[in-house]
Amino acid sequence: MNAVDTNVLIYVHDDRDPAKKFAARELVDSLQNGVLLWQVACEYLAATRKLAPQGYTLDDGKQDIDDLRQFWQTALPTWAVFDQSHDVMKRYSLSNWDALLVAACLDAGVQTLYTEDLGAPRSIDGLEIVNPFLVGS
Secondary structure (H helix, E strand, O other), X not given: OEEEOHHHHHHOOOOOOHHHHHHHHHHHHHOOOEEEEHHHHHHHHXXXXXXXXXXXXXXXXXXXXXXXXXXXXXXXXXXXXXXHHHHHHHHHOOOHHHHHHHHHHHHHOOOEEEOOOOOOOEEEOOEXXXXXXXXXX
């Protein structure tokens, strides 16, 4: 299974960086066995405010999440994710939010997380973290 971080979903609609927009759209449109992480869905709605000057609305963001829910499995948070994130945060010196993202992926059985964060490319406890904006990632 595969998941994308909030930044990838934002770039799908961000006209400020055409190269990242193209790469993000290609990835999201072609992603097989996608998992929509609860944290990503919530962060996405908050982050879409950056796109308001481009005419992108909160309703557009909600519709995008609704569309992804039709095609991707949804992974909801549990206390096990919270507990695992604490361990991941300590062992890999990640921020709280990045550790929660990694723990949610591990809990949901995600094998690959696409993000431009977390020092990608790298592997954490078997989770491959890939930066889709780096050539050869």
